[in-house]
Each structure stands twice: as structure tokens, then as C-alpha cells.
Amino acid sequence: MKVEDIRTVGVLGAGSMGAGIAQVAAQAGFQVKVVDVGDAVWARARKTIAGSMERMVKKEKITADQMKEALDRIGFSTDVGTMKGVPFLFEAVFEDVDVKKELFGKLDAVCGDDAIYATNTSSISITEMASMVKRPARFVGMHFFNPVPMMALVEVIPAMQTEKATTDLALAMAAKLGKTAITCKDTPGFVLNRLLIPYMIDAVRLLEAGVASAEDIDKAMKLGAGMPMGPFELMDFTGVEISYLVGEMFYKYTKEPRFAAPGLLRNMVKAGYLGRKTGRGFYDYSEKK
Numbered sequence: 001m002k003v004e005d006i007r008t009v010g011v012l013g014a015g016s017m018g019a020g021i022a023q024v025a026a027q028a029g030f031q032v033k034v035v036d037v038g039d040a041v042w043a044r045a046r047k048t049i050a051g052s053m054e055r056m057v058k059k060e061k062i063t064a065d066q067m068k069e070a071l072d073r074i075g076f077s078t079d080v081g082t083m084k085g086v087p088f089l090f091e092a093v094f095e096d097v098d099v100k101k102e103l104f105g106k107l108d109a110v111c112g113d114d115a116i117y118a119t120n121t122s123s124i125s126i127t128e129m130a131s132m133v134k135r136p137a138r139f140v141g142m143h144f145f146n147p148v149p150m151m152a153l154v155e156v157i158p159a160m161q162t163e164k165a166t167t168d169l170a171l172a173m174a175a176k177l178g179k180t181a182i183t184c185k186d187t188p189g190f191v192l193n194r195l196l197i198p199y200m201i202d203a204v205r206l207l208e209a210g211v212a213s214a215e216d217i218d219k220a221m222k223l224g225a226g227m228p229m230g231p232f233e234l235m236d237f238t239g240v241e242i243s244y245l246v247g248e249m250f251y252k253y254t255k256e257p258r259f260a261a262p263g264l265l266r267n268m269v270k271a272g273y274l275g276r277k278t279g280r281g282f283y284d285y286s287e288k289k
């Protein structure tokens, strides 16, 4: 199968990542079939997609007609059965191995022998996931970044069982979606998170040790290292719990102390100081501020 032969793609999960993947796939000309658990989720996802496209129209990156056509190419259902005959499926459901396993069981019952499954998991082993499906040779990791329409990178991660044709197709698919792909081995964190998570955790260690304030650490990395956001701004933006949970997951697999969460990070998660979305993280986003 070549990417030029693919007309329709499936997207499982319409959360932050699934909605973004559905959007870039529709904009690349694919018919997109989305499945999630409820219509309310889809109403929210569709609003997100339309809002993102509207901003692109305003910036004259796409026309209003292109926006309408792309939106019309996306269909939604709560029924996994709609994935019958779909040749390329992106999985972006909750980061929970049992949820993913159950979903792949359902997909195996309806999808054809040639169907490719591309998981967007950030922290579960691709090889472990491939072992859950009927045709592990057609299973691959395609790790997108949030927000998907904005972020140019995709990490393509073959499982131990993945055949070369599947990896090649994933690379061609990434290019078709307008992304730049890198390939990497199936190891915790792949490339980006393997570097980024310890960086953020180390920033928390500096703060905890009283070396400098969050503001000054952020300033140092922005003004001295040219980072667009400092580590604390970044954690508040992505969700403080992500660094904690992903770090702990990597620590569980590798036992490398650089992934282990410092007490301050753990306590912030326990206190619900998760960043922008809760109004407080390393910075205060409450209205009075």
C-alpha cells in the first residue's frame, strides 16, 4: 500500500491529539472517520477544529472554502464498526494500556488484514502495544505534538515486530500531513521527551533547592538559551501533571533517577496546581492577577 492509494483515515479518540490529527488529515485531503465515546466530546472537538481553521483563514493560510471542504471531510461516530475498510488508523485515546488494549481488540474484529495502526502514545512501549494486536507487523508509533496543527514534528517509532513497509508508510503519511518525521527506537520518551522531561524535572530541582526563582530560571532559558518558553511556563502550559506522570512512568521502566519526580512536583500535582487549566501552577493565572 502506498500513501497515494489511501483516501480515508481513521482517528480513534477526539481529545487534544485526536482532534488535531483529524484536522491535519482533513486539510491534507483525506476523508476522516473519527470515533470517540460520546457526541458531547465530538461537539467540543469539532469546535476546537473549526476554531483552529478559522484562525488559519484569518491569517490567510487557508481560504474559507478550503476550511469548509476540510470540515465536510470529517465524520464522527461512537461505533468502532465504522472503521471497517479503513486502511490507516491513528490511535489517540487515553494514555491507559487497558483502554488501548480493549480498543485494539475491537478494531481487530472489524479492520482488514492490510490496515495500519499508528499509535500516538507518549509513554507506553510500542512493542508492548504491537503484541496486543493480530498483525503486529502493521503496528507503528506516530508520536505527534500538541497542538498538532502547529507542531511540525512527528516521531515515527517502529516496534520490534514492525515491518519496514509499515514504517515507510508512516513516514510517507507524516509527509503527506505536512509534518517532518524522525525515526527512533522504541525506548521510553523516544527522543524529544527523553530530553525534555529530565530538563523540566531538573528545573523543578533547581527551584526546590532555592537556586533561583521560577521567573529567573525561565528568563535564563529564554534569554540565554533562546527557548521560546522557560521550563516553568512550559509545564504550566502543557499541564504540570504531565511532567510528573510521564517522568514517573519512564522512571518505572528505566530506574534512571533523572526521570524521578522531586517532592515539589509531586506536591503540586497533589494540590491540583496543574498550570493554566486550573488557574495555578508555577505561576498564578487567577483573574485578579
Ligand SMILES: NC(=O)c1ccc[n+]([C@@H]2O[C@H](COP(=O)([O-])OP(=O)(O)OC[C@H]3O[C@@H](n4cnc5c(N)ncnc54)[C@H](O)[C@@H]3O)[C@@H](O)[C@H]2O)c1
Pocket: 012, 013, 014, 015, 016, 017, 018, 035, 036, 037, 038, 041, 091, 092, 093, 094, 095, 096, 099, 103, 120, 121, 122, 123, 143, 144, 145, 146, 238
Ligand atoms: N496531550 C499531549 O500533549 C500529547 C502529546 C503527544 C501524544 N499524546 C498521546 O496522545 C494520546 C491522547 O492524548 P490526549 O492528550 O489527546 O488525551 P485526551 O484525554 O485529550 O483525549 C483522549 C480521548 O480519547 C477518548 N477515548 C477514551 N477511550 C476511548 C475509546 N475506547 N474509544 C474511543 N475514544 C476513547 C476520550 O473520550 C478522549 O476524548 C495519549 O496516548 C497521549 O499519550 C498526548
